[in-house]
Amino acid sequence: MESNKQEKSMSIVMLPYLAHGHVSPFYELAKRLSIKGFHIYFCSTPICLEPIRNINHFDHDHMNIHLIDLQLPSSFHQELPPHYHSTTNLPPHLVKTLLAAFDASKPAFSDILKTLRPELVIYDVFQPWAVEAARELNIEAVLFSTSVQSQRIKYDVTYLIESNKELMEYLLENSVNGLTPIQRFFQCVTSSSGHVVLVKSSTEIQAKFGKPADVFGDLVPVGPLVQRPQDHDGDEKIMDWLNKKEASSVVFVSFGSESFLSQEEIEEMAHGLELSNVDFIWVVRFHGGHNNVKTIHEALPQGFLDRIQIQGKGLILDWAPQAKILAHTSSGGFVSHCGWNSTLEGMMYGVPIIAIPQGGDQPLNATLAVDMGVAIEVPARGEKKITRQEVAKAIKTVVVEEQGKEVRRRAKELSENWKKKEDEEFHVAVEKLLQLVQQSKN
Missing domain, CATH: 3.40.50.2000 (Glycogen Phosphorylase B;)
Incomplete structure (x- = not known):
């Protein structure tokens, strides 16, 4: 496979959930992919993108990453002004409203995809509509799971219920637009192209869980994706x-x-x-x-x-x-x-x-x-x-x-051990994405 040629020509739209704990690992993944030559369109609300825009030397260090503003529908702005288009500092009573507004941004996201025409969408666990938007345009879409919680669900739902009942009550009962978080998660997992699911994890962590059920397909660790030390004012x-x-x-x-x-x-x-x-x-x-x-x-x-x-x-x-x-x-x-x-x-x-x-x-x-x-x-x-x-x-x-x-x-x-294996694990993930897109073209 001519990886270099394919990498240079391949473009990806990335859409994390509107939380710092999701945006940050998505952005770390974007940086690693951009270094490999992929053209990345990193899509989120302006308030979520603001910290990235403020990073020193962004334009010089990551020329292959383009930030794309996703505007939530104006019909939500009275209850949910733009500074609340992120979970950071979001009042608890507006959590469901934010998710509903995110759901309603599918038309805006579809317009972005129609304009950019990427070969791949990498999406998060709460937005099954992102897969639908991609499929409607014949674009492959792959789930990126940023937490061990979602990985553990893949292996043992009973363990989660017994070990963290408060979490499971939230996952099973908090419905927005007719979907609970657990339903959103399973829809996102089972819809991922080629049954490939990228996970923010390592082979060593995956080994702790054993073999997942077949329904979850091919879990591909991309490594810890931790931030590199950076200089900041002060x-x-x-x-x-x-x-x-x-x-x-x-x-x-x-x-x-x-x-x-x-x-x-x-x-x-x-x-x-x-x-x-x-x-x-x-x-x-x-x-x-x-x-x-x-x-x-x-x-x-x-x-x-x-x-x-x-x-x-x-x-x-x-x-x-x-x-x-x-x-x-x-x-x-x-x-x-x-x-x-x-x-x-x-x-x-x-x-x-x-x-x-x-x-x-x-x-x-x-x-x-x-x-x-x-x-x-x-x-x-x-x-x-x-x-x-x-x-x-x-x-x-x-x-x-x-x-x-x-x-x-x-x-x-x-x-x-992780530092020795980090590049190797990421290379495997990159090859999986290249193969997936190439098979789609063929």
Whole structure:
């Protein structure tokens, strides 16, 4: 097969769901495909594309990626203004409205496809209408699954029901336009061209699940697709602080862009970090300004900021370059909500995880990380709340104490293995896509 010739001539439209946890891995996949010579049309709402447009040197580094604005129908704008065309900071009562508006954007998406005439569409798990739009124009369409949750459904629905009833209730009961999330998912899986489903995963993770049912076709790992460390304005202070710390001595604390601790949990986390006596960087976020807490000073225990500043023990930030911090030699632990992107970043950079899952697929991700030997979990599921003692104990175990030696060793080992196999796994995925499109042409 003349791969180079085919790669250079092949164009792809990519359509992620309107959430940062979906847009980010889709964009990482777009970057890897663009390096291979594919022409990528990355399609989403303007608010979802805004962070990508703000990336330094975008035009120079990724000339094969073109950003395409998808406008949600104006009939939704009164209830759902453009700054809510993303799940980030979206009020909970508007979640279903956003999905309904996304569904209603099929005509606009079809117009984009008619104009661009790509050879392939890569779509997400919540929009079966994207496959319909592609098929109506005789364009192949392949599903890209960005979470381990959807991969686990492929193997064992019973496991999900028993391990995370709250998640399964959401997947089975929250209907929009007559479709529950689980129905959307299965429609997207079974409609994927050639029964090929790309998964943000590795062969090592896939091996943990065993063989999927035949209905799910060919699951093709594209690798972890973690962000590469990038320079941002204001990084110097953080990097200077890290550079002064010993190797593997700092714990990084972040709960992602859409998970937020309560006031009580913030206080317990603060005391836990102090009790651990481990240096830390903590990203403290509040939900879209709706939280009653107005400032970090009001959220944190009295005197906490003064104490850590005097001692030089920690940095409190409202945003941080996560990949850059995790890749730093001083990082020795990652307190995480275990969103799938964050979990894979911790694994890829060899930083053992202190798991405190909040909801959704995060408990499943935490369990997987523990099973793979690269994490320990703070007991805080269900009715059990985060306590300072458990936080301090977990951090000290992972970063300092002898009993955490095996977790630290396994994290480094997994990271080295993944880095060796990353290009090979991605090459296999690329060949699958080329074969699929070529067969369609023939």
